[in-house]
Amino acid sequence: MTTYFTTTDTPAGPFTMLTDADGAVLASGWTTDVPGLMTLGRVVGTVEHRDDPGVPLKALLSYLDGDLTAIDEVPVRQRGGQFITHAWEVLRQVPAGGPVTYTEFADRAGRPAAVRAAAMACATNAAALFVPCHRVLRLDGTLGGFRWGLPVKRWLLDFEAA
Numbered sequence: 001m002t003t004y005f006t007t008t009d010t011p012a013g014p015f016t017m018l019t020d021a022d023g024a025v026l027a028s029g030w031t032t033d034v035p036g037l038m039t040l041g042r043v044v045g046t047v048e049h050r051d052d053p054g055v056p057l058k059a060l061l062s063y064l065d066g067d068l069t070a071i072d073e074v075p076v077r078q079r080g081g082q083f084i085t086h087a088w089e090v091l092r093q094v095p096a097g098g099p100v101t102y103t104e105f106a107d108r109a110g111r112p113a114a115v116r117a118a119a120m121a122c123a124t125n126a127a128a129l130f131v132p133c134h135r136v137l138r139l140d141g142t143l144g145g146f147r148w149g150l151p152v153k154r155w156l157l158d159f160e161a162a
Helices: 034-040 055-064 082-091 102-108 115-123 150-161
Strands: 002-010 013-019 025-029 046-049
Touching (some): 002 055, 013 034, 025 034, 082 102, 082 115, 102 115
Antiparallel strands (some): 002 013, 013 025
């Protein structure tokens, strides 16, 4: 299977996405480390640069231009267990500008007592931005962790709140 990558400058730093031939996002984040993204997304096979991966890049650019819903319909393909996969789908329903706590996220995912499992869904999310784990906060409203760094998470939340 051939995977395609493109890197785009954003106000939060370089953003790289890996896509399949159908344009589904396999992995993405604020990095230029393509092999690292492949490992994160458990992507195997060959990888080639593509200037324009189609829908995902258009959606990213529209998002950065202020259309915060542009990323919502971009197809994403990640590998995970039943709860994690469901939790990623639930994350895609958290609206921009309306962050939730890990407790609220666990409840929305149908397992209110599984706060740690909900946090694990965020930690293992390979498709940053398109599966917006940055919209999940600690119970006290603080940022918590983010694979791409707290300054990026803060920028995203501020951008989406504006």
